[in-house]
Amino acid sequence: LPNNWVSAIARDARGYLYVATGGGGVVWRDAANGSFRPLTAADGRALLDPQGNVRTLRFDRAGRLWIGTRGNGLSVIDERGGTARQYRRDQSDVGSLSDDSVLDFAEDADGGTWVASEGGLDRVDLAADTVTRWSPRLRAVLPSDASPRVAAVEVDDRGMVWIATSAGLARLDPASGAITVLRHRPNDPNSLPDDRVTALLQDSQRRIWVGTVRGLALLERRAERFSALRKDPGDTTSLPDDHVTDLFEDRAG
Numbered sequence: 001l002p003n004n005w006v007s008a009i010a011r012d013a014r015g016y017l018y019v020a021t022g023g024g025g026v027v028w029r030d031a032a033n034g035s036f037r038p039l040t041a042a043d044g045r046a047l048l049d050p051q052g053n054v055r056t057l058r059f060d061r062a063g064r065l066w067i068g069t070r071g072n073g074l075s076v077i078d079e080r081g082g083t084a085r086q087y088r089r090d091q092s093d094v095g096s097l098s099d100d101s102v103l104d105f106a107e108d109a110d111g112g113t114w115v116a117s118e119g120g121l122d123r124v125d126l127a128a129d130t131v132t133r134w135s136p137r138l139r140a141v142l143p144s145d146a147s148p149r150v151a152a153v154e155v156d157d158r159g160m161v162w163i164a165t166s167a168g169l170a171r172l173d174p175a176s177g178a179i180t181v182l183r184h185r186p187n188d189p190n191s192l193p194d195d196r197v198t199a200l201l202q203d204s205q206r207r208i209w210v211g212t213v214r215g216l217a218l219l220e221r222r223a224e225r226f227s228a229l230r231k232d233p234g235d236t237t238s239l240p241d242d243h244v245t246d247l248f249e250d251r252a253g
Contacts (some may be wrong), residue, residue: 001036002027010065012056018065020054026067039065041082048075048084056103057127064126066113074115076126087124087131098122098135098148106153106161108174114161116150120204121163123174134172141179142167154200154208162208164197169210169219182224190225193217201247211244 002024010018017029024047025048039047043176048067048245056068065077073088074097088094098154099119106114108123115122120135147166154162163170168183185191188214192212197213208219218240232238 007055008057010059012059013063018057020067022049022053022059022070025050025052026054026065031250039077039079041079043082043127045082047077047079047082055102056104058107060107060113060252061111066105068105068115068117070101073097073100074102074105074124085126085129089119094133095131097131098133103150104152104164105147106155108155109159114153114155116153117165118149119139120148121150121153121161121172137177138163138165138170138172141170141181152200154202156202156208157206162200162202164200164210166196168192168195169197169200176187182219182226189228191228193228193230198245199232199244201249204251204253209247211247213243215239215242216244216247229231 004046006019006020008020018026020026029036035059038050041047042236051154051201052072053070054067055070058066060066067075073086076085087097089100099117101118102115104116106129113124121138122134123132142165145252150163150165152164161174163172168181171180182192184195193212194212198213199212201209203209210217210219215228217226217228219226229239232240
């Protein structure tokens with residue numbers, strides 16, 4: 001490995017592992033000999049800064065690798081075509097990223113990719129080579145003192161975009177532009193466990209799981225009710241800690 005700080009892992013359609021590091025860019029593991037190799041084009045050109053500080057990885061349906069960095073925007077790598085695109089924040093351009101520190105990605109049915117960052121939420125359309133900022137509309141429905149940070153983003157089977165903020169779980173309908181925020185209510189055990197949302201997942205049964213700093217919640221979408229799972233010191237089968245950092249579904253569901 002080029003760096004011992006591993007920040008993310010992704011697997012491509014062939015089964016190869018790609019490893020993101022904090023200071024060593026992204027490498028892929030050659031299963032034949034166990035070695036790690038940098039991202040290069042067929043002619044040997046580097047497709048990514050080998051010393052980049054990478055935070056997140058995700059493959060899209062076309063097999064392109066989306067790479068979110070800390071402070072250097074996002075890169076989209078097509079190894080087969082030997083191309084790399086980079087998107088950055090430009091303070092003078094509202095058609096650029098909201099922030100250069102990228103935290104998560106989610107692809108929608110139209111081929112667009114939603115980008116969560118320290119500065120909010122954007123949608124990247126590779127075909128049109130455009131960036132649409134949704135951060136202003138998101139900030140308009142959150143408390144004025146809320147952080148603009150979006151920790152995670154997920155697109156569900158209905159096309160709704162779920163957004164993890166520090167002031168609740170936001171649901172965006174891209175068709176209408178409407179944003180609804182589900183928040184913690186102190187006297188309601190069926191509300192969100194905490195407004196500080198950290199992770200999102202739609203599972204194979206189309207259920208929405210929400211990680212927070214005070215437990216894991218399962219959303220009942222029709223009633224907009226949550227069932228919470230938390231650490232119980234007297235129960236060894238409960239969560240080991242209430243602060244959820246990420247969610248992943250295995251083959252067994």
